[in-house]
Amino acid sequence: MSADALAPVAGPQPDSAGHFGRFGGRFVPEALVAALDELDGAWRTAMTDESFRAEFGALLRDYAGTPSLLYEARRFSAKVGARVLLKREDLNHTGAHKVRNVLGQALLTKRMGKTRVIAETGAGQHGVATATAAALFDLECVVYMGQVDTERQALNVARMRMLGATVIPVTNGSRTLKDAMNEAMRDWVANVDETHYLIGTAAGPHPFPAMVRDFVRGIGDEARQQCLDLTGGLPDAVTACVGGGSNALGIFHAFVGDEAVRLYGFEAGGDGVATGRHAASITGGSAGVLHGTRTFVLQDADGQTLESHSISAGLDYPGVGPEHAWLHDTGRANYLPVTDDEAMAAFELLCRTEGIIPAIESAHALAGTVALAPKLAAELGREPTIVVNLSGRGDKDVHTAGDYFGILDKER
Amino acid sequence: MSRIGVAFDKARADGRALLVGCMPAGFPTVEGSIAAMTAMVEAGVDVIEVEIPYSDPVMDGPVIQRASDIALAGGVRTADTMRIIEAVAATGAPVVTMTYWNPVERYGVDVFARDLASAGGTGLITPDLIPDEADEWLAASDAHGLDRTFLVSPSSTDARLAMTVQHCRGFVYATAVMGVTGARARTSDAAPTLVSRARAVTDLPIGVGLGVGTGAQAGTVAGYADGVIVGSALVRCVLDAPTEADGLAALRTLSAELAEGVRNPTR
Known part of the structure; x- marks a missing residue:
C-alpha cells in the first residue's frame, strides 16, 4: 500500500494558483515566487514520476514503518460508546505522522539540487522530524524555534542537536511558533538559492498546503482500506485534531468523496473559546492572511495576529491550513473546539484503558470523539464506528501531563 | 500623473535621485512619529514612506521589527496611521504607505483606499501582496486614484x-538584495542589473x-536608480537615541547626509 502512497485519487484539489475556494493562494514577497514556482514544478513532476513514488514508498515502509496499524481500542470503545479504531501514527519513526511530510519534502529538496533545509518548530516535533530527514539525506539543517519554546522543550532541542541540526532561538515578537515561522521565512528570502523551507504543516503559500497534504495523504488511504478489511464497511465518522491541520487533512482526504462518512476536526479550545485564551482559528477566528496564505486567523480588529493558547504546543498556532478553511466553508467537515481539560481527561482515559500514552494534540481528537459518540449513536440508532487519527505519541508530553495531573514527585 | 510621479520627474530634471525615507507609524508614539517624519522632510527627505506596524512583518529585519x-x-491602530499620514502630507511631501496585506484586508480594502486617499496618501507599497492576488486592490486603487507599488526582486x-x-502605478520598488530590510555594509551588486532589467x-x-x-551608499544607488529608499538606518536613529530630542537630531543629520548623497550620484 505504501508503495503507491502518491497514486492519484479523486479528491478536492485547489486551482492552479493554490486557491481552495476563497482561501489559500500566495501572500509572499516577490523574492519567494520563483522558489515557490520551482517547488510547485518539482512537486507536480514528482507526483507523476514512478521512480519518485517508488523511492518515497520505500522510505515510508522501510524507514518510517508505515502503513501504521489501525487498532480497535476495545476498552476505550466500551467507555466511549462507539467502536473506536485508532490510526496508530504514534508508532511511526520519530513518533508522529510528521515523518511522512519531512521524507517527502527532503526527497524533493534533493531533486531540486538544494543542500540546506530550514524549518520552524513549536514543541520541537517538526524540528526533530526535519533534523532526522536532514541526517538521512545529508542536508544542512537549521531549525527556528521561539525562545519560550526552546526553554520549555529543552529535550527536543538536544534531540535536534544530536541529529546534527543547528537550533536558533527566536527572540522577537511573542517568541513562539508564529515568530519562528516569520524568522524561517526571512532566512528563506535571503538564502533561497540553496535552501528549501520545509514547512511542517499544510499551511503557508501555495504549493505547501496541497503538497504537504499529498505527502501525508497515505494516512487516510491506509485507514480507509484497513477499515474496510476490518469491519467490512466504511466508518461513520473520522476524527482528528487540527492545529495547522496536516494530520487531519492526511486522514480526511481519502474520505472526502465518501458522503456518508462524517469528518470532524477538533481544534484547541484552550481555556474555552469564550475566554479568548485558545487556538481555535476556525471556531474563534476570522478570515485573514497569515504566513503566506488566506485562511482563518486569530486576529484583532486591525488584523494584528493574536497570541494563541493551548496546553498542546503542537496545536498552539493562530492560523490553520487553507484547505480546512475551505472544508469548513463548504460544510464537508465539521470543526469543534476541545478545551485543555477535556483533552487531558481523554488523554488519561486512553492511558488507563489501552496502555497507550497519546500526544496531547491527539488527545484533542480523542476528547472530541468522546463527546461525539453519544450524539452519533442517537442519530444513527446504533453503535457508531469512528476512526480516530492518533497522530502522535505522548513521550514528549510526559512532563506537561505529569504537571497537569500533579503526579510529579516534588523536587527535593 | 500621480504626485509621486511629479516628484520623481522634478528630481530627474534636477539631475538627482529622489530620497524616500521610511518610518513605522506610531513609533515611538503617534505624536513622536509625526515629529520624526516632519523632521525628515525638513532635513531633505523628498517622500515619506509610512509603514503600518504589523505583528508578523516577514520582509523586515530586526530594526523595523523592534520599532513595529x-x-x-503603544496601542497604535490603523486609524491612527491615517491621522499620521494626514499630518505628514500637510508638510507638502508626498506620503506613500507601506503595509502588509492583512491590516488592509481587515480594515476593508475599498474603505481603506477611500480613507487613505482622503488622508492625502498617494498609494501603497505592498511587500506581501503580489499582483496575482491583488484583484481587490487593483479595483480599489483605481476607484480612489491611488498608486500601486509592487516589489520586483533579483529572483523575478x-x-x-x-x-x-504592468500593474504598478507611481513607481516600482526594486529590492536590492535577496533578504529583508536592514542597513548593510555594502550596497548590492544585484541591484543595478535588476534596475536595468526593469x-x-x-x-x-x-x-x-x-x-x-x-x-x-545613497550616492551609489542614485547612480543607477530614480529613487533611493532608506528605512532601517533612519529608524535606528530614533531607536538608539537616549531621548526623543536626540533621536530627532540624529534623524536630521542622517536625512541631510542622505539628501546630499542622492544629489551626488556615483556613476
Whole structure:
C-alpha cells in the first residue's frame, strides 16, 4: 500500500494558483515566487514520476514503518460508546505522522539540487522530524524555534542537536511558533538559492498546503482500506485534531468523496473559546492572511495576529491550513473546539484503558470523539464506528501531563 | 500623473535621485512619529514612506521589527496611521504607505483606499501582496486614484518582472538584495542589473530599497536608480537615541547626509 502512497485519487484539489475556494493562494514577497514556482514544478513532476513514488514508498515502509496499524481500542470503545479504531501514527519513526511530510519534502529538496533545509518548530516535533530527514539525506539543517519554546522543550532541542541540526532561538515578537515561522521565512528570502523551507504543516503559500497534504495523504488511504478489511464497511465518522491541520487533512482526504462518512476536526479550545485564551482559528477566528496564505486567523480588529493558547504546543498556532478553511466553508467537515481539560481527561482515559500514552494534540481528537459518540449513536440508532487519527505519541508530553495531573514527585 | 510621479520627474530634471525615507507609524508614539517624519522632510527627505506596524512583518529585519513592536505595544491602530499620514502630507511631501496585506484586508480594502486617499496618501507599497492576488486592490486603487507599488526582486523572472511593472502605478520598488530590510555594509551588486532589467519593460521611475544606510551608499544607488529608499538606518536613529530630542537630531543629520548623497550620484 505504501508503495503507491502518491497514486492519484479523486479528491478536492485547489486551482492552479493554490486557491481552495476563497482561501489559500500566495501572500509572499516577490523574492519567494520563483522558489515557490520551482517547488510547485518539482512537486507536480514528482507526483507523476514512478521512480519518485517508488523511492518515497520505500522510505515510508522501510524507514518510517508505515502503513501504521489501525487498532480497535476495545476498552476505550466500551467507555466511549462507539467502536473506536485508532490510526496508530504514534508508532511511526520519530513518533508522529510528521515523518511522512519531512521524507517527502527532503526527497524533493534533493531533486531540486538544494543542500540546506530550514524549518520552524513549536514543541520541537517538526524540528526533530526535519533534523532526522536532514541526517538521512545529508542536508544542512537549521531549525527556528521561539525562545519560550526552546526553554520549555529543552529535550527536543538536544534531540535536534544530536541529529546534527543547528537550533536558533527566536527572540522577537511573542517568541513562539508564529515568530519562528516569520524568522524561517526571512532566512528563506535571503538564502533561497540553496535552501528549501520545509514547512511542517499544510499551511503557508501555495504549493505547501496541497503538497504537504499529498505527502501525508497515505494516512487516510491506509485507514480507509484497513477499515474496510476490518469491519467490512466504511466508518461513520473520522476524527482528528487540527492545529495547522496536516494530520487531519492526511486522514480526511481519502474520505472526502465518501458522503456518508462524517469528518470532524477538533481544534484547541484552550481555556474555552469564550475566554479568548485558545487556538481555535476556525471556531474563534476570522478570515485573514497569515504566513503566506488566506485562511482563518486569530486576529484583532486591525488584523494584528493574536497570541494563541493551548496546553498542546503542537496545536498552539493562530492560523490553520487553507484547505480546512475551505472544508469548513463548504460544510464537508465539521470543526469543534476541545478545551485543555477535556483533552487531558481523554488523554488519561486512553492511558488507563489501552496502555497507550497519546500526544496531547491527539488527545484533542480523542476528547472530541468522546463527546461525539453519544450524539452519533442517537442519530444513527446504533453503535457508531469512528476512526480516530492518533497522530502522535505522548513521550514528549510526559512532563506537561505529569504537571497537569500533579503526579510529579516534588523536587527535593 | 500621480504626485509621486511629479516628484520623481522634478528630481530627474534636477539631475538627482529622489530620497524616500521610511518610518513605522506610531513609533515611538503617534505624536513622536509625526515629529520624526516632519523632521525628515525638513532635513531633505523628498517622500515619506509610512509603514503600518504589523505583528508578523516577514520582509523586515530586526530594526523595523523592534520599532513595529514598540508602536503596537503603544496601542497604535490603523486609524491612527491615517491621522499620521494626514499630518505628514500637510508638510507638502508626498506620503506613500507601506503595509502588509492583512491590516488592509481587515480594515476593508475599498474603505481603506477611500480613507487613505482622503488622508492625502498617494498609494501603497505592498511587500506581501503580489499582483496575482491583488484583484481587490487593483479595483480599489483605481476607484480612489491611488498608486500601486509592487516589489520586483533579483529572483523575478523576466515574465514576472513584466507582469509586475504592468500593474504598478507611481513607481516600482526594486529590492536590492535577496533578504529583508536592514542597513548593510555594502550596497548590492544585484541591484543595478535588476534596475536595468526593469527599465527594459517600464517607463515608471524605479526606487531601490534594502540595505541603504549612508550618504555614500545613497550616492551609489542614485547612480543607477530614480529613487533611493532608506528605512532601517533612519529608524535606528530614533531607536538608539537616549531621548526623543536626540533621536530627532540624529534623524536630521542622517536625512541631510542622505539628501546630499542622492544629489551626488556615483556613476
